[in-house]
Amino acid sequence: MDDYISLYIYAWDKEKQDIKLFLYKKDNQFKVPRCKVSESKKYPKNSTAVIANKSTTNDSKVSLPNNDIPDKVRESNWNFAVDELYNKITNNEVKRSSAELIDLLRVYSCYKRGYYYHASFAIQVQVNALDKLHSKPENFVIHHKNLKTKSLERYQIHLTVERLYKLVEANNSKKNGGGENVPGATFHEITPQFAFSEETKYSSVVSSPALFEALGYSQQDKDSLYEEFIRLSFPFKSLIFPDIKPLIMELGYNGRESDIFRAFDEHHSGELDIHQFILSLMAMDPMTQHGQGPGEFRCRHIFRYYDEDSDGFLDEKEILRMVKDIADLLKQNLSEEKLKINVQNALKVFGVNPSEKVPMINFLTSVGSLRFRGTSLLFRATENSSFRDECCWNSSGYTLAEHAVMVRRSGAISNTLNLLDMERAGEVGNTGLETLYENEVLQVTPTDAAPSHYKKHKVKKQYSAQAFNLNSLPNEILNALRYFEHEIPGSKSAMDWGAVDKAKLVKYIFAICDSVKDILESEPRLLNITSPCYVLGDLHGNLRDLICFEKALWRLGPHLTPANFLFLGDYVDRGNYGVEIFCIHGGVPNLNGSLATINQIPCPLPQPEKESQLAWQMMWNDPVDSNTVTEELKKQLATNHGFADNVRRQTAYVFNEEAFDRFLKANNLTHVIRAHEVKQAGFEIQQRGRLMTVFSSSQYCGLNNEAACVLIHDMRIRNKH
Incomplete structure (x- = not known):
């Protein structure tokens, strides 16, 4: 993946006591010229660009490395990229000052295990030379004081321009014997530690670490969420609507993309930072509970989703849309008259008169007290969406599995080892997995858009890590069934649970059943299964026979058996361990x-x-x-x-x-x-x-x-x- 540079070409207008900037306009937004800095491109070493100011300040809690950043931004390919972009804009006809670093964004990639950079440089020219650049319809020269924030591509551009203005103003004041010393550049950093720190305040009503744990998010899941944000936002540190629109469509909201974005955009800024992005996706997760803290932050998203004019209230039209959506999700074909009646009933529940609007506090109170029902169905990623799908990397031929399995003489798995971790520890040789991560996962498309980390941009769950995690819920259930079958002299007889926590066991079984239900509901009626395949007929609750099959056919687990297993139904009716x-x-x-x-x-x-x-x-x-x-x-x-x-x-x-x-x-x-x-x-x-x-x-x-x-x-x- 390539780094990026942005170029702020400006002049000082003594008469207006303000800076003038060169920008171009596209899609009704002012943008700053930028380009990729490809490490693979061989730039000449005699680049003329010079980075005049390498002093930096840090606006995050991460300390600024002493050598890494100055060396990185002073490399010849960066210098030449500045020259190349400037000459493309000016046709090499405008004299200029040295390029000055004014802002640096550094983003860590979990998959690359390294950083990407977006460096912003400023080049000063004369006022009359700047005015000449306004030769094309898309080119603009504008005073900084006339620049409206909402007309800019990102708010970060506004902050950078403001900083550039203060720099120039301070330097001019210093020349005249006054002014303060303003450091030359700001530094921003985005890392997983910053995104998922327990100190980070995601919401006033829910603890983010507790929510991750409750939803069963593994480290791989969190890394995938993080990488998805980086993929969509880079070379910036925020997302705007066009960035996230394709993902919203994948989550099942084709035609309502702007409504979802409004729900995500808590501060109505038109941009999403990494915390808003992650929190909002968690709110849409079908597994997020709709009670207590998680329920309240979900309801806040739901309120913003239906608040079309973003005035902080729901009017009768907006409530009608909510009521209709609930009815549709419940498969209730209600008439217009019935919907109107339901809306009036809802207004009464919300504690307002028919002509009044509903504030958020009334909505939250009514849902929290269970007086208004059905909201648990709203604002969910649809069942056929790719919200937490398995990672899907295209490959040809055979690939090396990522885990080694240690097996006891009894045939039971004793431990699983990640080959990449073993390689880094020096326990095995070159596995090629590091290269797979860098070349396969981080393949870049040759466009000016944000580069893609995946061949398929989806928020993914790492199946391999789950299947071989001995502490995962499915594997714990398998171990529990083996415990149930065995006799422990002096403790329990065979086919008995003994002194276990039955309430927790039932909770686990329900969780497994819910997962299986989701799988079965998503499967087609006619399954295409490759051979070899074991076919099992009626079980009728005969657990003893099922355990015999398990010992003979998939002792190491189905994921290590080179075959498929097809069950033809009648699992738990009748039999010694079944009931109808x-x-x-x-x-x-x-x-x-x-x-x-x-x-x-x-x-x-x-x-x-x-x-x-x-x-x-x-x-x-x-x-x-x-x-x-x-x-x-x-x-x-x-x-x-x-x-x-x-x-x-x-x-x-x-x-x-x-x-x-x-x-x-x-x-x-x-x-x-x-x-x-x-x-x-x-x-x-x-x-x-x-x-x-x-x-x-x-x-x-x-x-x-x-x-x-x-x-x-x-x-x-x-x-x-």
């Missing part, structure tokens, strides 16, 4: 077919009684009350295979034990849990212990009933009330 419980609101329906028929119920369903008898029965059917059985009811039950008219409700049906048994057997179920009926104790058990009714609202409609819930855990169904 069907939960429904009303009662079992008179179903012609399997439970899969339920998937055919239309959605949405505004008139269920007319549009789907199956759905209506599932909502309104009840088990027969043995105390109310009449002769007429017995006849109906016998004639209709255990179903009869539900006289008490004047709609749907009641069902007896015969119909219930048939439903369980036809669908391979063991139990049914339903609601729909008030019970004195909050629950009732029927049908020989296989049907449980639970009601969770106490003192319902003035009654003296209890409330209850059901816990399904450890192969048992427990009621709590």
